[in-house]
Amino acid sequence: MLIKIFGSAIFGVEAQTIIVEVNVDQGVGYHLVGLPDNAIKESNYRIAAALQNNGYRIPGKKITINMAPADLRKEGSAYDLTLALGILVASSQIKATDIDEYLIMGELSLDGTVNPIKGALPIAIKAKEEGFKGFILPNENAKEAAVVDGLEVYGVSSIQEVIDHFHSGKCLKQTELDPQKEFYQNLDYPEYDFSDVKGQESIKRCMEIAAAGGHNIILIGPPGSGKTMLAKRLPSILPPMTLQEALETTKIHSVVGKVKNSGLMSHRPFRNPHHTISSAALVGGGSYPQPGEISLSHNGVLFLDELPEFERRVLEVMRQPMEDREVTIARAKFTVTYPSSFMLVASMNPSPGGYFNDPDAPVVSSPMEMQRYLGKISGPLLDRIDIHIEVAPVPFEKLTNDQKAESSLEIRRRVMNARDIQTMRFQNLETVHYNAQMNTKQIRQHCMLTLETKELLRSAMERLNLSARAYDRILKVARTIADLEGNIEISSSHISEAIQYRSLDREGWLG
Incomplete structure (x- = not known):
């Protein structure tokens, strides 16, 4: 008897439906074809034990299973649950007339327990697109799949529950979820707050400026000055994710x-x-490509602590994804693309010993050591970081001050107001949503300068020996500062403040 049952495969962040054809005929043997990997080839042992422990068996006949497209x-x-049910139906051990209306996925334990899977959300989205009635999957993944409206989602804990649903008429309980309600209920604030x-x-x-304009930022300071503490609190002042952003982010993590x-x-x-991470782990890759850290931080923050300690080759592979906001991984037979629109926050010590030009420092580095240390970070990578800021140690008087600092909630309100201005500014552009994403043409359009501000910028670039690559970055940051103040025009004060945030372009740092 021939039966068709449906599963799904993940490529990139998208799913593709897999047709599992099970044919039970006269003879002896178990043949699994359609380019399965070792985990799928080993499934017959798990399936045999799971069926036997639940009162069923793999028939002593010739079983041919094809996973199409082959x-x-x-x-x-x-695919364990998919294959097991296909064998039971094809060998007439159970009846399931409407099994082809469902997409079924799950890993089996030897006792028939269904273990969680990866990629439940993109699979559910694909199941709805292709008109399936429902999706049967492990309980642990049910809420994730139930985000998709218009698809019946059934979470199960064992293969017996699925058998009873099709064969005995004991209907599974549908998992229901209101995505909007669930999303807004969980919009509480993280434990890290700027008031600390x-x-x-x-x-x-x-x-605040970096969060308002989506700018990449690097913090330079000696050990214990608070670089990591500040970086961990950045997400608390970013605007809440929209439902669309939440869906994109959840798909990648799924x-x-x-x-x-x-x-x-x-x-x-x-x-x-x-900092010991490999380039494949950072940007994604492997024999069977998986998203890397830059894609897992999509719509969020990627924090690289002690930036010069990362291998230079690893850092360089980030350059194109930072510019294109997506990473493409090519293999001989296929290509996958992962989104990677993230804010980069990096931190570093100013020298190998951790201190720079401090006569009282416990460790002093030579100029040659300084250049070797800072030379690990390339100019093209720094070109993609808008804000460079030096972090000084906190004096004892401020550490012992009991006065409560401004909370993340108060800062976030100003950030959201600035983002609203940018949303209106770029409402007709699909690829630009905030100031950091502007290209040269848009900078010229939205960062107009008066003669006075032009002269100030020219004078500062000459006096401070700022590089030419700093010019556009200064304009972008100045535009964000003006947005935070609600100003249409960029003034001299905005330009002056933006110039201060280019420490590494100055003579004496990277040369």
Whole structure:
């Protein structure tokens, strides 16, 4: 008997429906074809034990299973439940007349328990697009899939529940979720708040500007000055994600199995990879490509602590994704594209010893050591970082001050007002949503300068020996500062403040 049952495969952040054809005929043997990987080839052992422990069996006949399209590589253990049900129906052990109306996925334990899978959200989206009635999957992934409106989602804990649903008429309980209600209920504020930071008012101002314009930022300061503490609090002042952003972000995290029974992600991601990370882990890749850290931080923050400690080759592969806001991974037989629109926050010590031009410092580095250390960061990478700011240690008087600092909520209100102005400014552009995304043409259009501000900028660039690449960055940051103040025109004060945020372009740092 021939039966067709449906599963799904993940490529990039999109799903593709897989038709599993199971044919039971006279003879002996078990043949699984259609480019399965080792995890799928081993499924017959899990399936045999799971069926036997639930009162069923793999028939002693010739079983041929084809996973179509047959020229597409399938991987992972999520097809166990699909294959097991196909064998039961094809061998007439159970009846399931409407099984082809459902998409079924799940990994089996030897006792028949259904374990969670990866990519439930993109699979659910594809199932709805292709007109399936429902999606049967593990309980742990049910809320994630139920985000998709118009698709019946059934979470199960064992294969017996699925068998009873089709064969005995014991209907599964549908998982229902109101995505909007769920999303807005979870929009509470994270535990890290700017009110915890003592002093550092100028750095808080920089972080506010970076959040308002979506600017990349690098913090330079000695150990213990608060760089990491400030970076961890940046997501708390970013505008809340929209439903569309939450859906995009959840899809990426779903593909790598980082969404467990929580529905839509409501907080912007904050990723903090260690400096020993490989280039494939950072931008994505592998034999069977997976999203990297830059894609997992999509619509959020990527924090690179101790930037010069990262391998230069690893940092260089970020340059194109930072510019294009997506990363494309090409293999011989296929190409996948992952979104990577993130804010880069980097921190570094000013020298190998951690201190710079401080006669009282416990460790002093030579000029040659300084150049070697700072030379690990290339000019083209710094060209993509809008704000460079030096972080000074906090004096004892401010550390012991009991006065409560401004909260993240208060800062976020100003940031959201500035973002609203930018939303109106770029409402006719699909690829530009905030100031940091402006190209040269848009900078010339929206960052008009008076003769006075032009002269100020020219004088500053000559006096401070700022590089030519700093020009556009200064204009973008000045535009954001003006937006925070609600000003249409960029004034001299906005330009002056923006110039201060280009520390690494000055003579004496990178030369």
